[in-house]
Amino acid sequence: MSASYLVVDESSETPPYRQIAEQIRAAIERRDLMPNATLPTVRQLAGDLGIAPNTVARAYTEMQNEGWLVGEGRRGTRVAENAPLASGRERARGLREAVVGFVEGLQHRGFSVQEISRAFQQAL
Amino acid sequence: MMFAHVTHDQLARDVTAAALAALGIVQLLSPGCFESIRMYFRGAWAGLSNEQSERLKSVIEARTRAEGARGSARHAGLFTIAMGLFGLWPAIPYVMPYAASCLGMAYATWMAYRQFRRATELRFAPLVRRTPLEALPPVAIVSAALCLIGTAAFASIPQFRIAAAVVVVSMIVLVAIAWRIAVAPAVLFGTDPQVEYAVDKRVRFCRATGLVALACAPPTVFALLAWAQLPSPSGLLWLMMLLVIAGFIATRVVSLNPLREGIALA
Numbered sequence: 410m411s412a413s414y415l416v417v418d419e420s421s422e423t424p425p426y427r428q429i430a431e432q433i434r435a436a437i438e439r440r441d442l443m444p445n446a447t448l449p450t451v452r453q454l455a456g457d458l459g460i461a462p463n464t465v466a467r468a469y470t471e472m473q474n475e476g477w478l479v480g481e482g483r484r485g486t487r488v489a490e491n492a493p494l495a496s497g498r499e500r501a502r503g504l505r506e507a508v509v510g511f512v513e514g515l516q517h518r519g520f521s522v523q524e525i526s527r528a529f530q531q532a533l
Numbered sequence: 534m535m536f537a538h539v540t541h542d543q544l545a546r547d548v549t550a551a552a553l554a555a556l557g558i559v560q561l562l563s564p565g566c567f568e569s570i571r572m573y574f575r576g577a578w579a580g581l582s583n584e585q586s587e588r589l590k591s592v593i594e595a596r597t598r599a600e601g602a603r604g605s606a607r608h609a610g611l612f613t614i615a616m617g618l619f620g621l622w623p624a625i626p627y628v629m630p631y632a633a634s635c636l637g638m639a640y641a642t643w644m645a646y647r648q649f650r651r652a653t654e655l656r657f658a659p660l661v662r663r664t665p666l667e668a669l670p671p672v673a674i675v676s677a678a679l680c681l682i683g684t685a686a687f688a689s690i691p692q693f694r695i696a697a698a699v700v701v702v703s704m705i706v707l708v709a710i711a712w713r714i715a716v717a718p719a720v721l722f723g724t725d726p727q728v729e730y731a732v733d734k735r736v737r738f739c740r741a742t743g744l745v746a747l748a749c750a751p752p753t754v755f756a757l758l759a760w761a762q763l764p765s766p767s768g769l770l771w772l773m774m775l776l777v778i779a780g781f782i783a784t785r786v787v788s789l790n791p792l793r794e795g796i797a798l799a
């Protein structure tokens with residue numbers, strides 16, 4: 410079975426719990442994590458990532474509140490059967506908004522459109 | 534006839550001391566020979582494409598560099614030699630230095646893990662739930678428990694009480710270290726997470742089961758030597774000795790089994 414992998418960038422402006430939640434959400438949307446798939450325990454994920462268990466617990470709680478995950482006490486946490494998957498159009502809009510926000514941030518930092526475009530092409 | 538005047542106890546003591554000294558010298562001269570992870574992948578290359586073999590080789594090399602615990606292995610080597618000399622002292626049970634040297638080897642393995650965990654700031658985590666039983670299968674735990682019970686039975690004989698207690702304590706400590714390795718975090722650098730995860734799983738299994746097999750070695754040596762000294766052992770003690778030997782063989786088979794297996798990479 411191929412696994413998805415999470416990474417937490419401590420230097421990012423996005424809080425670690427949100428980075429975790431966003432990556433799990435993305436794995437569910439890509440269908441790398443199928444409905445009812447069991448997630449690692451809070452302790453295991455925190456240990457693997459080298460972060461505090463509270464951070465992982467917060468990410469799981471937030472995703473449970475949003476309906477993505479289901480907590481089953483000692484049996485762990487699994488992907489909800491009816492996770493609120495975005496439609497293709499919503500996903501495309503989300504991606505567009507994220508890219509626009511990112512590009513605007515770079516322009517505020519003084520990068521030209523050509524520089525940003527070149528960097529994107531190199532990165533991709 | 535040369536050894537005719539040497540008692541059984543003295544002979545066992547001398548052989549143990551010589552074996553420990555030789556083991557310690559090997560550890561000192563070739564510190565990678567006991568804890569190097571390369572040996573866990575002997576059978577892993579069959580069926581891999583050139584590209585997959587290169588990826589696996591590069592991950593194994595990166596991990597070996599990151600563990601860099603040769604200092605700990607050398608310390609364990611010095612300790613093993615010291616235990617060999619210590620074993621010549623007639624006042625102590627000769628199985629005690631052997632049990633202590635096994636703890637020294639476990640220390641080197643554990644230090645390799647600790648060093649590895651500190652090797653990276655940015656860590657990748659697989660979104661897969663693990664259980665400690667994947668690294669330490671129930672058959673290894675049950676076999677070690679049988680070995681422990683068998684050894685503890687020898688404590689009922691006054692002349693072996695101290696030695697049996699020492700061996701049991703060493704065994705419990707070794708199994709505890711094996712358990713810590715089984716539940717330790719997976720450390721992935723993110724360069725090639727899929728291969729890193731496969732390597733981590735194999736290393737975790739081999740080290741945890743290898744330590745359990747190592748934990749069962751001193752009880753086996755102790756039981757065989759104690760058995761040889763008993764003039765008329767009871768049927769129960771005979772059964773206990775069989776338990777110890779069976780436990781050791783079972784843990785050894787479990788720990789060596791994956792070494793010949795291939796590794797599945799996408």
